[in-house]
Amino acid sequence: MDRTKLGNGMNQQNGLDTENGEVAVLLRKLPRVEAPGDFDFGVKARIAAANSKPNTSFLPFLKVAAPLSLLLVVGAFVILYGTLPGDTSVGSVAEVSAPQDEQISLKPEPATVQPIANPVSTPQVDGRSGEQVAVAISNPTRRTGPIRRANRAQPISVREGGSIDSALRPARVIPAPSDVPVREILERLGMKAEFIDGGWKVRSTTDNSIATRSGVRSDDVIEAIDGRAITEATTLKGGVDGKSLNVRREGKQVKLDLKN
Amino acid sequence: MALDKLESRRTEVRSHHVSDPNQSDHELIEATKNGDEAAFALIVGRYRNPITNYLYRFLNDYEEAVDLAQETFVRVYFAIERYHTDYAFSTYIYRIATNLAISEIRKRKRRTILSLTGLFQTEADDTTEFQPTDPRDLQDKALVDDERSRVIARAIATLPPKYRFPVILRDVEGRTYEEIAQILELGLGTTKSRISRARALLKEKLKTYF
DSSP: OOHHHHHHHHHTTHHHHOTTHHHHHHHHTSOOOOOOTTHHHHHHHHHHHHHHSOOOOOHHHHHHHHHHHHHHHHHHHHHHHSSOTTOOSSOEEOBOOSOGGGGOOSSOOGGGEEEOSSOSSOOOOBTTTBOEEEEEEOOTTGGGSOOOOSOTTSOOOOOOOOOHHHHHSOOBEEEOOOEEEHHHHHHHHTEEEEEETTEEEEEEEOTTSHHHHHTOOTTOEEEEETTEEOOTTOEEETOOOOOEEEEEETTEEEEEEOOO | OHHHHHHHHHHHHHHTOOOOTTSOHHHHHHHHHTTOHHHHHHHHHHHHHHHHHHHHHHHSOHHHHHHHHHHHHHHHHHTGGGOOTTSOHHHHHHHHHHHHHHHHHHHHHHHTOOOTTOTTOOGGGTTSSOOOOOOSOOSOHHHHHHHHHHHHHHHHHTSOHHHHHHHIIIIISOOOHHHHHHHHTOOHHHHHHHHHHHHHHHHHHTGGGO
């Protein structure tokens, strides 16, 4: 590309260069720089280097590696910790937290309670409810099962979760399945009763108890719990659901729904 | 049968073909596409000086200009399959060089290395940061010419890129307005307007020479 050609190109459009043409002339007089002698060699070397350069693009690799890594991390977390946060479908570890009175259940879950070979701590023993053992609970529906409490002022401290910190807490103790006498059940409902004339006659009721809230009065005769007739010697294996009471009141049959 | 012989002879000729310096750019490109390295060497030889000069006038840095000029040819080489002969090869290679120069300017801005010559001034700073030379006569003409060249180069370097590119292509490289419009992907009117504006700015900066 010599200067003559450049000059010809310019001369073709001189009409447009008349404005500030002296500047154009000045620029045209600038000395032209030339490429160095090893210019071609440099180009060839760059091309050769580019040809021999391995493909260092990690993008395709990252497209696969990134989600895979994430999956591995989540998988490792699940394996190590046993469950995802908030997941209650996996078994949790029970803890010893409160006296028996705070955890009265009229119907424990016999089928879902499994003794732990080496409990974390020594469980309390309640004389009324018989033996207690530290247990691991594996029933996913335990939360929604009926829980009756004799004393509502003291909430049941049921903590669930599969995290490792809950596993390290002391085991909670719940009553083991056993035959529960009717008298004890009635006491847990909040009434004192005696078996007279084929029925349990209520002598007194405890304020703010299930019995009081359900409308049980003194001199009522409890004849059945949850439709099951009760006698003096009746024991309710595994407790009861505690839904209703059949009461004889002033010679009339009355059905009372138990209210928490 | 005769056709087969003719085709065979053509193939033979093509395989032993030696690139001719008188071949057009497009012919050399085609030869390069067919693996003729000598043809590409001819292209490099044909454009190395104009491209180096163009980049040098734009960057006002010879080493950088040579580096980008070499990179321009490397880009041409690897993109040669995508090159179409719809327009002149000179337009194509100048456009690549221009894009590399723009990228270089952006890199420099990121590095916040501002040239003392005011290379990266914005349009608003057109009239600042420029010290004209001492207009007194000197005995040595070569020295005067050298000094004048340096002053003009610095004046060009103070122009905003959008004026610098077209005025260099027009007044230094001698490209036509149509070519410049194609290289810079601008309208013809915009191209002319920018060249005119660039000259006016330069005239103001170099008024001691007029």
